[in-house]
Amino acid sequence: SEDDLYDFNDWCRWKGTTYEKGIDDQTKIERLLEEINELKNEINALREENNQLEARTGNNYF
Template sequence: MTIAETVDLLHNYEIECDHITVRRWIMQGKLKAIHEDRIFKVKEPDVLDFLVDLSRVGTAYEKGINDETKIVRLEEKVLELQKEIDKLRCEKVNLEFKLGIMPF
């Protein structure tokens, strides 16, 4: 695909970008491309890999982060999930009370 076609495909996945941004991603090595006859060509599977990498930014699974950062992000996620569990337990108790269901 050309850069223009790559931009269109990324727009289909609701990624806001233009040809300059895509070219920058290619030059930074974030998006794999082949340079033939002074034209960048991108394969669709490479765009899909890029989308996966993009979806992992800010998580413990982001490419290129060190183990310390991964651990910190995983610990943050665990705390976030524990808070969600506590919230859901309270919601469950309130619903059981409203329905007249006695907890076991």
């Protein structure tokens, strides 16, 4: 049925994330910590890219 398709779509969207239904608190915490580390790495990469662009263009906004 259409409702089953929507349920499956939601399940696929949230599987492996903090918002997956039925996971325990420890798993949620581990996934949140992993996400935080990934975001920190992304921020560092973007800062480095920004620094390189500023050095190349001579603009120092930050």
